[in-house]
Amino acid sequence: MSGGAAAQQQTFDFDLPQQPLSASLKEYARVSGQQIIFTEDLVLGYVGKPLHGRLNAADALDKLLAGTGLFVEHTATGAVMIRRVERSEPALPAPHAPEFAGVPVEEVTVTGLIHSLQTNLNIKREADGLIDVISSEDIGKFPDVDLAAAMQRIPGVTISRGVSALGGVPTSIGTATQITVRGFGPAFNETLFGNRQVASGVGRTFDFSAIGADFVSRVDVMKTPDATLSSGAIGATVNIRFPVPFDHPGFNLVGSASTTISPEQGNLTPTVKALVSDTFASDHFGILIDGAYSVSRTRGNHVNIQGWQGTRIADAQMAGAAPGASTALTTNAWFIQDYGIYQEVTTDTRVNGRAVLQWRPHDEFQVTLDENFSRDTLHARQYGFSVWFNAGSLSNIVQDSSGTITSFVQPNSPTDFQSQINGSVLQNNDTGINVRWNPLQKMTVNLDYDHSEGWLNPGGQLSSLDADVGYGPSTPGGIHGTAVGITVPGGHTLPYPTGYGPAGNAADFLDPDLIGSHVLPIVSQRRFDRVQQARAETVWRENENLKITLGYQYIGDHDNVRVFNDFANNQWQAYAGYGPSSNNIGTHGVALPPEFFRGGFSTAGFITGFGGSASLPPRILAFDALSVLHYLQNLGNPQTTTIPGFNVGCCSPAFDGTYRVVNVPENYSQVIENTNAAYLSISARTRIAGMPLRINGGLRGEYTAVTTIGLGQEPTTLTVQPSDHTAFLVNYGPTTTVNGHNSYQSLLPNLDLTLEPREDVQVRFDVSRTLTRPPLSQITPVLTVPTILRVGALTASGGNPDLMPYVSINIDLSAAWYYQHNSYLSVDVFNKNVSDFIVQGSTQQNINGVIDPTTGLPAIFTTTTNVNGPQANVYGAEVAIQHVFGDSGFGFQANATLVDTDKPYNPQDLTVSGFAVTGLANSANLVAFYDKDGFQARIAANWRDKYLDHFGQQQNNSRFGTEPTFVNASTQIDLSTSYDITPALYVYFSAQNLNDATFSTHGRFAEQLLDMVDYGRRFTLGVHFKY
Structure with missing residues (x-):
């Protein structure tokens, strides 16, 4: 007898009133300890029969579903799935869970790490596209302290520990801030909150350190696009889901308090969080409020080199140079522009809050209003x-x-000592309303505004x-x-x-x-x-066997920088x-x-x-x-x-004794970007050679209009400086508003095929076209001319409002073997052909009719800007395994990603500046865990190889173009444990960076170290309760 069938014969004491079937199924799962999988749309409108007395699990579920036309299927993974088959249609072998794309899937599980892992597998297995999932072990209990750290356990996902929004000398405090997926960095990934795009204080990228993981219910990392959600991203779409009151009927109170210490810094810092939710009026109304406050403090030791500048040096400058050696600048060289030794004490204070109201006047109609805040x-x-x-x-x-x-x-040389006070405040506020209506049994209408x-x-x-x-x-x-x-x-x-x-x-x-x-x-x-x-x-x-989704979406993004x-x-x-x-x-x-x-x-x-x-x-x-x-x-x-x-x-x-900051006109920009999109998605199930086949096809058409606004000052005259006849002093006209306009259309198809040659084996083929829009900082219309210029070397630089998006043709082929409950082995190979990479280009032009006083002719400036240019292929493979050793409580996860490109960076090529595919790094994860009898422990090791992070260093004056920044290879080990004192109360302990890993970067060559930061370890001890 299978594990799922055996569980169905166990008896339990039930006391369920007549109520919406969704609530009954969730309460049934809580009492029986079984995993129930269904969609809200599937059970919407049904009422669960009253259930009282001692019954075995199978009989109890039959009574709940009596008269609904729904029935039960047991999946190969031991979960219980609720299905409906139209009697006029030929029945197909049951899938293991409802289709994922565009449908909120309810996974009701017994709490705990192992059950959470099984939930993740069920969703991954039944998704139409390639997806990896991390779900909470229970309401208010996410597996990791921050979202990016959790996602690094996913194949193909690596994290950045650099601080993205802190002023001053760039550093790291050890916190995971941003992610790279299959070699594509933060700018190539999009982040959604419950299917919605969110505003960001750091441009198109998203800083995950600003959002606490405390009350996240699930994170989906979608490596293939869903036409109903967005235009997709060349890297991945990250969809963060939060709990709502109807997910957890009745009264729930969850809270925790903890303290964290970094031994290198020495001070204890607090974290407190609480969630309360309730449903009332026969579950027609629901409310959920949560909040979290946390403080962490880190002391970092830091050796910093602000740039390795390419130049040419003379023989006379070399060690051991003979008297009279040549002073001609003929030898290529890279030298340190600025060297520093620093110590940093960083305090990170995070506040998160959320409120949700839900109203369901009858089973066919539901309204959800939510408000999210983070600082x-x-x-x-x-x-x-x-x-x-x-x-x-x-x-x-x-x-x-x-x-x-x-x-x-x-x-x-002079000697400088510095004391810097650096800081940033990232704040987000998001308000949304969603209306779901079932006018017909087969039809669902979703209206959403945010x-x-x-x-x-x-x-x-x-x-x-x-x-x-x-x-x-x-x-x-x-x-x-x-x-x-x-x-x-x-x-x-x-x-x-x-x-x-x-x-x-x-x-x-x-x-x-x-x-x-x-x-x-x-x-x-x-x-x-x-x-x-x-x-x-x-x-x-x-x-x-057939689902059709048709929709329209409008997104307006208005970004302002000063x-x-x-x-x-x-x-x-x-x-x-x-x-x-x-x-x-x-x-x-x-x-x-x-x-x-x-x-x-x-x-x-x-x-x-x-x-x-x-x-x-x-x-x-x-x-x-x-x-x-x-x-x-x-x-x-x-x-x-x-x-x-x-x-x-x-x-x-004139300075009056008080230091003041003033607006810098050339750094001002506005970007107004409006996108209108229509989409169609069709999901179907059939057979081929007797094998179940799922087909999901989507088509998304978009029209995007972009207006960019900046403040510029055009040069009016050049004057030779009396003290230096090789230099010009530039005189400017008044500051004026500069506008730029652009628009483009995109047609983005996707096709996902999933074949099951055996009940426990899946083979997938996915092909799609996705895009990533250009960085907002690169589409400003302003042209900047430096205050001081050299005779014969006039330069200018600026953005390009006509930049087009990066476009990628993506192909994935994967196979997965779900060989036992909570265990699987998978291999995925992929190729991304990306065109319209953005690179630096230059032109020769006169600006505003300015005359060169040394020639009497129009002054010719070398103007550098960004342009769409080459294409590149990125290809790789992901291998993953998860294994649970029976009922022992022990298990492990392991995965590895290999990724490469046909356009790697060549440090010996001094003629090419600013183009190579960044972010490509091989990586591996190993997680060992134990979860049984109220005790849970997990130790995780994450390794990431060296990779090219970006072009540019703190000082960018190289003769050989924009110098690169590489992040060095690193391995970090984390530990977490918890013990249930009672079913409602447990204590927990976690240790981050047990092996005291460091963050370091280098320039064009490995010996050109840039930043070396020792951010230390962090230990947390806390208590968590649930009522």
Whole structure:
């Protein structure tokens, strides 16, 4: 007797009133401990018969369904499926669950990890397309602490741990922020909330760290498109689902409290969350409210190189150069532009809330109103030491075989200490209403409207305030400089500075009496995004073998970006010059109180997994940026008071003693994007050679109109600078509004075929056409001309409002063997042919009739912008296995993804800039778990190989175009456990990054390390209850 059949013979005490059949089935599942799978549409309008007394599970279910025309099928995985067969149609062998696409599937399970995994398998198996699912183990109990970390267990999905919205020097706090699917990064994936597009404060990408996982009911990662949902994404569509009151009839109260500590940081931080829901008036009304508040704090150690700049150097600059060696710049080389050692303390405060109202006046009509809110506040204190280098100033150079400069000296260099306050606020608010109506037994009408808003720094919060102080020469005649250099040992050894300290005296490196003011950059990045959408859809379900969906969707996206800083008014240099002790002429700065500079941090054992800490300066200054800011502002108004050290004439408008940020016109942009779409989807079931075959075909047609708005200033004249006859000073006309317009049509078909040659084997073939729209930052219509230009090298850059979407033809072939309950083995191969990749292009043109004063002819500018260009194939394979060892409670999951392209990055090619397929990385996951008798434990290891993340580094001045950034390979191990004290109360413990993994990046070659961040581990202990 099968496990499912045996379970049906067990007896239970039932006490179910007459009520909607959906509620009866869910209560039946709770009492019997069985998994029931059905669609709401299937049971809508039916009333469950009263059920009282002690009955075996099979008889009880028969009584519930009596007179409904519905019947029961047992799947090969042990679940119970509710089906309907039209009597006039020939019956087919039962599927294992209802079709997925476009239909909300109810999975009612016993709680727990193993049952959650079985639920995921059932949905994956019965979906029309390729999908992977992570579902909650119970209401309010998601398997991972954040969504992206959970998704990295899925084949083909890898995560980024970089902070996407934090100002200042880029870093990592270890939190999973964004995902890459099959090599396609965040910009190529779309995220939906319950089938709806959401606004974002970070552009087209989505930052998963802003959304708590606490009350997510399910996450679907769809690797093939569903024409009824969206235009699809070249990577994947992520659909996040939340609970609603009718999913959990009756009264439910769920809550938890926990505390988290990072041993490296040392402070306990709290997390509290609660959910309450109830249905009343015979389940005609329902309400659900949940909220969560969490704080985490991380201390990170960080060695940062802001860019490896490509240049050419002379023989005379090389180590051991003979007297009279050539000074001609003939040798290709890459050098460090800026080197820094930092320590960062980051606090992440997350608030999430949700409210849902549901009304079902009768079984054929249902209204759902929901409101979602999230706010994620990042605040970081960053302390460090840094040195800036220029190619022409380097001497005693040593290069490796790639041309990377691995050792050098720069004489008479100043020393900078920095204290940065970096932050961001990401806020989202989403309000939606959905109406579902069954005017006929075979017909369902869905109406949906949603209004979503996303902000970055909604209150004008600062992204970065950087108090830069130090000592050394900033003008000829300055003192306290040192012959500093950087040695790059290569491998897993940290680059380290040599010759630091005033005049090379390391003992006085941190002498507070030498320290004076230098620059004070302040930046505030702000973004507001509003998405409005409406959908009208009709579903006709002729019988179990045929379903037709026809619909229309409108999506309007209005994105606004503004940047404020104190560069535009030049106030950042008001007190530049390192103070009187450095004796700089022209720019001076002021002395700062020595008591500001008594603190610091040790660099001993600085970055786990990297040697060379002993070669770093043993201690780095840590001071308060606000103390420096307030001290400078308390000096008074230099326009009315003589302040020694103030840089007279530095600022426009004149500096009055108070630092202010001003709007930067060239960074302002608006994008208004309106899309109208019509779609048709047909799902059918038939046989071929006696084998069940599911066919799902879809067609989506879209028309998109885009308007872009920016603020620009065109050049009017060029003036040769008296102090430097090789440079022009650019004069500009007034700021004007610049508009751009574009539109395009897209026809996006998809076909999914699923064949079952055996009851436990599936073979799938999927082909589709999907698109990804261009990044919003690249379609601004503004052309920017730098303030200072070189004679004979006039440049300009800008966006391109005429950019078209990336388009991909996708083919998948997969096979899966569901060889026993809660166990399977699958192999999937795929190919994506992507066209219209966006690359940099340049043209020669005159701008606004400007004349070159050195020739008397129209000035010719080399204008760089983005254009649609080449195509590439991305191909790969995914292998996955899940196995549960009978009733032992033990099991494991393992998967691996191999991915490659015919357009890889070639670091030796110096003629191509900005095109190669990014994000491609082989990856693997291994999860071992135990779930039995109230005890649950899981240990998960995730490995990701090195990959090309993006083009661009913090300093982008390379002679060889835009330099790349690679993320180095990493492995992270996480652990989670829980123990049920009572059926309603359990305690839990989790450990993130048990192996103390680090985050690191490099440039064109492996030895060109960029960022090395040790973000430490995190431990959580908590208690969870459910009533």
